[in-house]
Amino acid sequence: MxxxxxxxxxxxxxxxxxxxxxxxxxxxxxxxxxxxxxxxxxxxxxxxxxxxxxxxxxxxxxxxxxxxxxxxxxxxxxxxxxxxxxxxxxxxxxxxxxxxxxxxxxxxxxxxxxxxxxxxxxxxxxxxxxxxxxxxxxxxxxxxxxxxxxxxxxxxxxxxxxxxxLQPFSFQQAREAIAYDFDDAIRSYAVTGGTPMYLTLFDYTQPLAENIQTQVLSPTAVLYNEPEFLLRTELRNPARYMSILEAVATGHTTPNEIAGATGIDSGPLSKYLQTLRRLRLIDREVPVTASAKQSKRSRYLVADEFLRFWFRFVEPNRSSIEEAPTVVYNNTIEPNLPDYVATTFEDVCREAVWAAIRRDELGPYSEVGRWWYGGDEIDIVGLAPDDDRVLLAECKWTTEPVGYSLATTLQDNAEQVRWGPNTRDEEFALFSKSGFVDGLAEELDDNWSLFSLTEMDTLLSPVS
CATH class of the missing domain: 3.40.50.300 (P-loop containing nucleotide triphosphate hydrolases)
Structure with a gap:
C-alpha cells in the first residue's frame, strides 16, 4: 500500500x-x-x-x-x-x-x-x-x-x-490519493471517506460508477461487509447499533427521529448513542452558536463517509444487491447520488473556508460550523468573537449556476442568527459546483466572496 x-x-x-x-x-x-x-x-x-x-x-x-x-x-x-x-x-x-x-x-x-x-x-x-x-x-x-x-x-x-x-484524512489530505478531477474527487470521497485503506482500494483509472460496483456492491469485495465486520469486532450484539446507524444515514438525525425510526426507547437509545460516539462511528452536532454541553438542539451524523454511504445505500438493499447489483446502482444509487454528495460537499466547503482563513482570503474566524434554528438553516457560519464579526455561507451541489435568489435568502437568514451585537460585521460567501450566473459578482459588494470548484481546487491545493 x-x-x-x-x-x-x-x-x-x-x-x-x-x-x-x-x-x-x-x-x-x-x-x-x-x-x-x-x-x-x-x-x-x-x-x-x-x-x-x-x-x-x-x-x-x-x-x-x-x-x-x-x-x-x-x-x-x-x-x-x-x-x-x-x-x-x-x-x-x-x-x-x-x-x-x-x-x-x-x-x-x-x-x-x-x-x-x-x-x-x-x-x-x-x-x-x-x-x-x-x-x-x-x-x-x-x-x-x-x-x-x-x-x-x-x-x-x-x-x-x-x-x-490518528484521524481519517480530510478531503484536502485525501486528494493526493484520489486521481480524479476535482468534482469527481468530491464524489469519490463521499463514498470512501478519508480512511486510507478504502481510498487505496479504488482504481482511479476507472469511472467512479465502476469502482462503486466492483469495490462496494460486489458480495466478494472487501468493502461489501466491512461495516458489519467492524461492528462485530467492537460489539457483541451489533444489531441495534446497525439499525441506529442506518436510521441516521437515511436522514433521522435527532434523538426523537432516531427513536421513531428504530423503535428504541429514549433511555436505552441514549446509551447506544454514547457507545457509538465512543467508537467514533457517529458525531453529535449542535449549532455553531450554541454550547455543546448545554444545547438541546443536537443532531447526530454518521462520522465516516463510507459508513454513511454503506448504511444509506448498501445495508437497506442487501437482498437486491445479491441478485442484481447493477440494477441497484442504476435505479437506487445513481439517481440519489447528487443529494447524497451534497452533504459531503458542505464538509469540503468548510475545509475550503479554513484554507481561505489560513491564506487571509476570509476572516479570521475561530469557529466554523453549521447553524440552524426551527426551520431556518445556514450551511456554514463562522464566528470571530474578538472582532464581533460573523461569516455566513451557503453551498450548492447543483447542476445550475447559483443566482441572486440564494444571495438574497442568505442575507435574509443572517438576521435569524442571534449572535454578537447588533453592530456586528457580516461577511458572506457562496460555494457552487456549477458556478454563478453572469453579473452576480459585480452586483455584490466587497463583503461577498464567490467560490466555484476552480477556486476551491486552488484553495485546497498545497501552497507552492
Whole structure:
C-alpha cells in the first residue's frame, strides 16, 4: 500500500525519538485509519522491534513477545514466568542499545491480563526512563486506549511523553490519493471517506460508477461487509447499533427521529448513542452558536463517509444487491447520488473556508460550523468573537449556476442568527459546483466572496 501524507505525525515521532531521553508514545484511532502503516513508515530506517499482539492466550502472547526481543538481539530465549519478567528482560537489553519498541493492538494484551498497565508502569519508571529508547503503544479500541493508558485512573497516567490520536484524512489530505478531477474527487470521497485503506482500494483509472460496483456492491469485495465486520469486532450484539446507524444515514438525525425510526426507547437509545460516539462511528452536532454541553438542539451524523454511504445505500438493499447489483446502482444509487454528495460537499466547503482563513482570503474566524434554528438553516457560519464579526455561507451541489435568489435568502437568514451585537460585521460567501450566473459578482459588494470548484481546487491545493 502506498503511504500518503501524515507528515505532521511522522515529524512528531521522529523529533521525539531524536531528542535526549526516553519516549513513551501512545498511538490510537479508529480501525483502518492507518496507525500501523504510520508506525511502520516511522520505524523503517530506525532500529526497531515491532510486536503485533493477537487474540490468543496470555502465555502464548508473552512467549511470542520474549521471542521477538531475543531474536532482535540475537540472544537465547529466556524463560519468563510473567509480564514483569518479560519487561525486565526487555529493559536489560534497552540499557545497552537505543531502540524503538512498538506494541501494536495493545488492547488484545489487556483483554487477557488487565494488570498489564501496572507492569508497564514499573517498566517505564524503572527501566525505560534511564534509556534513549522509545516505547510506542498502538491500538484500535479507542475506549481501551483511553481508559487503560490516558485516563487519570490508569497506572500509566502521566507517563506518556506524547500521543497521536490518528484521524481519517480530510478531503484536502485525501486528494493526493484520489486521481480524479476535482468534482469527481468530491464524489469519490463521499463514498470512501478519508480512511486510507478504502481510498487505496479504488482504481482511479476507472469511472467512479465502476469502482462503486466492483469495490462496494460486489458480495466478494472487501468493502461489501466491512461495516458489519467492524461492528462485530467492537460489539457483541451489533444489531441495534446497525439499525441506529442506518436510521441516521437515511436522514433521522435527532434523538426523537432516531427513536421513531428504530423503535428504541429514549433511555436505552441514549446509551447506544454514547457507545457509538465512543467508537467514533457517529458525531453529535449542535449549532455553531450554541454550547455543546448545554444545547438541546443536537443532531447526530454518521462520522465516516463510507459508513454513511454503506448504511444509506448498501445495508437497506442487501437482498437486491445479491441478485442484481447493477440494477441497484442504476435505479437506487445513481439517481440519489447528487443529494447524497451534497452533504459531503458542505464538509469540503468548510475545509475550503479554513484554507481561505489560513491564506487571509476570509476572516479570521475561530469557529466554523453549521447553524440552524426551527426551520431556518445556514450551511456554514463562522464566528470571530474578538472582532464581533460573523461569516455566513451557503453551498450548492447543483447542476445550475447559483443566482441572486440564494444571495438574497442568505442575507435574509443572517438576521435569524442571534449572535454578537447588533453592530456586528457580516461577511458572506457562496460555494457552487456549477458556478454563478453572469453579473452576480459585480452586483455584490466587497463583503461577498464567490467560490466555484476552480477556486476551491486552488484553495485546497498545497501552497507552492
Amino acid at each position: 502506498t503511504f500518503y501524507d501524515r507528515e505532521a505525525e511522522l515529524d512528531a515521532l521522529e523529533t521525539a525519538f531524536e531528542s535526549p531521553g526516553h519516549e513513551f508514545f501512545v498511538v490510537y484511532g479508529r480501525r483502518r485509519v492507518g496507525k500501523t502503516e504510520l508506525l511502520k513508515e516511522f520505524c523503517e530506517e530506525q532500529p526497531h522491534l515491532y510486536f503485533l499482539a493477537s487474540q490468543e492466550a496470555e502465555s502464548r502472547q508473552r512467549e511470542k513477545f520474549v521471542e521477538k526481543v531475543a531474536d532482535y538481539f540475537d540472544d537465547r530465549v529466556p524463560r519468563v514466568d510473567g509480564w514483569d519478567d518479560a519487561f525486565d528482560y526487555l529493559g536489560e537489553k534497552l540499557a545497552a542499545e537505543p531502540l524503538i519498541v512498538v506494541i501494536d493492538e495493545f488492547p488484545y494484551l489487556v483483554e487477557e491480563n488487565d494488570s498489564l498497565p501496572s507492569y508497564l508502569q514499573s517498566f517505564v519508571d524503572e527501566r525505560l526512563q534511564d534509556t534513549e529508547s522509545m516505547l510506542a503503544l498502538c491500538g484500535s479500541s479507542v475506549s481501551t486506549m483511553e481508559s487503560e493508558i490516558l485516563a487519570h485512573e490508569s497506572p500509566l497516567y502521566g507517563r506518556r511523553t506524547g500521543q497521536i490520536d
